[in-house]
Amino acid sequence: MELADVRDDLDRELISEREIVDKIAELCRAIERDYEGRRPLLVGVLKGAVMVMADLARELKLHVDMDWMAVSSYGKSTQSSGVVRILKDLDSDLAGRDVLIVEDIIDSGLTLSWLLGNLQSRGAASVKVCALLRKPDAAKVDVPVEYVGFDIPNEFVVGYGLDYAERYRNLRGIGVLAPHVYS
Template sequence: MATPSPLPILYTQAQIQTRVAELGAVISRDFAGQSIVLVGVLKGAAIFLADLARHIQLDCTFDFVSVSSYGKGTTSNGQVKLIKDIDESIEGKNVILVEDILDTGLTLSFLRKILTQHHPRVLRLAALLDKPSRRLEPIEADYVGFQIPNHFVIGYGMDFAERYRNLADICLMPASPEPSA
């Protein structure tokens, strides 16, 4: 059982699960009769990818990439670097890049360029959260869970300095986070 949140809740576990199920149904319809590869952005999108995959009624495989742009702060440093590329070939395959949050667009724009070099048949973007007010790159997700205002959020895989990922809800980060243990 996931950890309940002592923080202000933006979306409850039930709201998240309902929306993820809806996204899974849309993806299943969009790719009916085809197989897809879900490429999750570690670490934040791991929980979203797992839940989303359970709602996709298609032949589906996983792969993961890892990038760095935040360090241990609450704002992107503006430079994205690839830490882990995909393990399997996606050439000629239907690929959905799965991210926890589309914020500045720097990370997803960077990853879209990287994955396009692998020559997928189709490349779509899925983001649980979309924060358009912070966009620096002109990029939109094909599948969006929720559009949110400019708040730093944690829980459901999203973190602050690697903490809070295990919260079942998506919560607002307090103005002064608890000191590290």
């Protein structure tokens, strides 16, 4: 679905499909350099990271394993509560593995901070983070992120996996959701 298909629900386009494709390729080149000769485990954070994970895995020119974890701190709100619930845990054993967490967006950093600690405690050799989007002005905790696609303003965005009440995930670009939609 194109951003134009939901124009009345958006304030504006923030990132185009082309910009996303180009940024994913750029991130993959850096990941390939850093993981040369290794086979990292990509851990996608459901549901938002589905698009990022799929495109990242297809663009990478190295073998990777993939697993998924679902955690929630949003519900139907537009802001993270900071209270993390595991909705689906990993199937993979992390002991001795190089883990790359794949995130759609880093907002407050609270969920990601919790997730980093959780995965590190499982004996991973390394745990790094790749996020398509980061909101520096929304950060409540400092979280190390090795690979960042775009720093964006502290606005509620949808598209390319990001949703509001399970809508807009299938937009090809990323737009700023109009307040009348969630007010």
